[in-house]
Amino acid sequence: MLVLIYSLMKKEISNWLDELKKIVGEKSFFTRQEQMLDYSHDEFPGTEIAQLPLAVVKPVNTRQVSDILKWANKSKIPVTPRGGGTGLCGGCIPAPGGIVLSLEEMNRILEIDRQNRMAVVEAGVRLRDFYEAVEKENLFFPPHPGDESAAIGGVIATNAGGARAVKYGVVRNFVKGIEVVLPDGEIVQLGGKLLKNSSGYSLLHLMTGSEGTLGIVTKAILNLLPPPQAQLTLIAPFENLENAVGVVPALGKAGILPMAVEFIEVETIKVAEDFLNKKWPCREGRAHLMIILDGSGEDEVLAAAGRIDALCREFGARQVFVADTPKKQKEVLEIRSKIYETIKKYVVEILDIVLPPAEIPAHVERVRQLSREYGMWLPTFGHAADGNVHTLPLRAHYIDGRWQEIPDSEWKAIYPRVRQALHDDAASRGGLVSGEHGIGLLKKEYLEDAVGRNVVDKMRLIKKAFDPNHILNPGKIF
Template structure:
């Protein structure tokens, strides 16, 4: 295999066929392990096309990956194939300020790209929690994040994709045009497909003007129910918040312990952490509206985080909740999404089920779009007990989410971890249609074959 790959890549330093570092055989959690015979690091569309032609001809599985930040096993390879690491394709190819677009390679790191465009007075709104993920990875999972309530998710900022299909064919889906009803929108099918349909090699992204300013505001409540109710009222009042996060006090404690930092208003039972952005006048007007709605909702306090250091500390604690849990125990991360009026019902169910089953469950998330992040904690269970109880408890949690009108994933994707629960809840005709779409792109099922719904 190495000789064949060298004829395509022509740089042995970008081909690994000997012992493969375990990081390339797993995801960010590192618990699910796969197999592969080679890892390659292409630097161009032409190289990726060549690798895919070789893999297609020889029926070799190919697993695309970027920074490997995935949490559900979407970057875990299977069989004796190739891991296609695009992390060296990390260049901003064009910033077109006249069309408010940027064209980038898939390995560009999100935080680097955001800093670059903001230095030019522009703004790329998608803001998933893992800022070191790549743009290609974000597109492959349709990453959402905290700003989705106002600005939407990654899908809303992808205007075009250059793609390499499973057989090596290069196609362009989409363009810089803001409107397009010229045939089927192929890029929309690829967004969120977790590397199962095509390899992304270039991305045309929509930008907007950078907001003049932003202000975070912490609302504290004596119950999660009161906090969630305020979210609906804030949205209904047209205050246009950028982010709305719900967090229970017991969860904040984990972040405080992990970072050795303190969170404001420790007497509260729950919080809604929100951000307002725009012109200073807009922010001031919306802040007054927020005060009024929060007071009517029974907020214990309304704390504008005018001090930038305090605001950074509060958001850092919020951002480290999962790591705070991992510092205590292994956990299974879920990102169930429910209708926004069912967040309270779902979290209350989780809290009651936690007491019933005896497995610790920690929930927080995006109140403005119903995305509940849930850490199911292993504790001191041995491997056999953990695997058995986790499966049983996840079945209950996913069943409840679906009963409330929810879905298995809001932004992490399905991968290997959630496939069983997705297949159980999905209608057979939906899965059959997904398989037909997959076959149209990749009839040999060589791209990320493990998560292609072919089970």
């Protein structure tokens, strides 16, 4: 009997999938395992959350996205939208028995409107291509989440941040309009080439950061800025993280607002240097600040750099290193950006805790304490002036240039406690579970603790109002 039902179900699904294939055409429809493997995971290193979909479709226009969602809503088959697949917490991993809707073929930069300083792009445009197009027009898109393979739709879905958010704010601040396909296939336009908007509830801001669970962003209108005329990167080594992070409010008091203020512990830099075969400007001290300054001219930037140099010395930095050429700046940035890559193989999880910035030293002290207590290396770095701390618990130690793995049974027994203790510490300091990566699959169990049960209940009510059949990226966020 069960076998019969199963084969009936299989037959029905097969019929449904035939309908789906008709919508996008044979060339944009994939069901073979080897074609779908890349769509079963994101950039999170653990393979245990990977999931093969029933099919992968690659629509080429909004009409097709709409037809796919109408089909899914009728057939009750889950749809998981996917951009660059560079997420870090499982947000684009397909739901069991569902399909992946990849926006990779919708990758046209439709317009760069210099008069209004707005870009109109399809959701599948990669950040790398977008930066290039914007720079060509002598304009500037400030948000810079680490991985330039990310797609515009994805950075909107997660409200991505990145280092440059200190001065310019997160992706949310730059999204002025979106075209969204709702779960029932309706296509709506929210916002526009508009810098202000108080015309009813901001569905635009509700969609931003909703991780593809309320609608699929197909196009975006992004605000651009005049490019900074000068840029400079400083590296300042400190005896300890307290001193390093202490510089942040001092910068504010001095009226200096850098583009980025990153903190990194020296032992993490060493691994990245070894792996990338590149040299960080210095190895002194235990904790470094990387400060990126921009401004309307060289004089302005140099003057600010001078004041930062003096401030850093007040907090115990013996020397401040300057990357003044684009080449040197790029090299420093590359090391910082690729830290994750160099340790990825042994990363158990990528935490994304966000705190009031002044709480960073105490939180990182707690990280160290847990590291000693549990014998687990917990490399920690992040966005100092944003209060966004990435701790990357490792299932290996790096000793004398070599990785020494911890047996699975050992780290798996302790890691849940480490993770809970870190989130508890964040909560006790007014922090939350995600600053820029989103909740996805992996941070779900911490969301209620962080924001409160009644808040998550309200999110569920909104989900139900938008997606009563629960077809859009189900199982994510809550």
